[in-house]
Amino acid sequence: MYEEHPNALALIKNRKSVRDFIERDVEPEKRQAIYDAILAAPTTENMMMYSVISVSDPEIRAKLSKQPAIRRAPMVLVFCADYRRWSRIFDGMTESNRRPQEGEYQLAVIDTVIAAENAVLAAETLGLSSVYLGDIMEHFEDRTAALGCPAGVVPVVTLCIGYATEQQLNRAPIRRYQQKYLIHEEVYQDFDRGELMEMLRDRGQYESMEQMQTWLAKFSARCVEGKGSIERTRSIRAAIDSWSKLSF
Numbered sequence: 204m205y206e207e208h209p210n211a212l213a214l215i216k217n218r219k220s221v222r223d224f225i226e227r228d229v230e231p232e233k234r235q236a237i238y239d240a241i242l243a244a245p246t247t248e249n250m251m252m253y254s255v256i257s258v259s260d261p262e263i264r265a266k267l268s269k270q271p272a273i274r275r276a277p278m279v280l281v282f283c284a285d286y287r288r289w290s291r292i293f294d295g296m297t298e299s300n301r302r303p304q305e306g307e308y309q310l311a312v313i314d315t316v317i318a319a320e321n322a323v324l325a326a327e328t329l330g331l332s333s334v335y336l337g338d339i340m341e342h343f344e345d346r347t348a349a350l351g352c353p354a355g356v357v358p359v360v361t362l363c364i365g366y367a368t369e370q371q372l373n374r375a376p377i378r379r380y381q382q383k384y385l386i387h388e389e390v391y392q393d394f395d396r397g398e399l400m401e402m403l404r405d406r407g408q409y410e411s412m413e414q415m416q417t418w419l420a421k422f423s424a425r426c427v428e429g430k431g432s433i434e435r436t437r438s439i440r441a442a443i444d445s446w447s448k449l450s451f
Contacts, residue, residue, distance in 0.1 A: 221332035224365030240325035244318040252311035266349035276363035284311035287355035290449040332367035343438035
């Protein structure tokens with residue numbers, strides 16, 4: 204009781220995203236161990252408002268992302284927020300029979316992301332590496348059609364898992380922002396722009412603000428005005444709209 208697991212903390216701290224994998228399949232027992240970890244994830248009211256679709260078909264993978272990792276990974280899991288099961292269970296059980304809305308959507312997304320992170324940690328424990336792909340949240344109609352997702356089932360994140368190449372294994376983990384910017388005591392601390400620029404400069408390991416400006420200009424344009432950002436917003440709105448078509 205109250206046993207410490209320092210190796211688990213080291214695993215979490217040293218984990219890094221890997222986008223290139225060797226040609227080696229994930230053994231069936233390791234796949235099952237990852238599934239077991241997914242099913243053990245914390246969940247709202249034990250509702251487990253997610254479904255996971257394992258995709259091996261190259262044609263389906265090509266419809267989900269253009270990123271090379273999805274082609275190279277021996278194991279690709281798409282984590283979906285899923286309220287379809289509960290809409291059927293609740294059907295006719297309440298007076299209002301109201302449709303699920305943003306509140307239910309948020310809880311299901313939280314369940315889904317926690318389950319995905321359990322898969323990441325399980326994979327690392329088993330000597331495997333992984334990378335999240337967020338572009339599954341774009342082109343909602345095309346992605347759900349490719350996966351056969353009915354109303355109430357929304358793809359949230361793709362996870363590519365496999366054995367990393369030697370080059371990827373030897374790559375240093377990306378530097379994170381300093382703790383002082385992210386962990387606050389008692390109340391939120393609102394940093395001014397100058398402090399936030401220093402936060403960026405420090406993590407990017409730039410010698411000066413001037414050196415950072417070229418990267419920041421491109422990065423801000425991509426995040427704010429990029430096609431992916433705009434399409435992702437449209438798709439999420441479409442996903443929530445489709446969610447409301449369920450009834451219970």
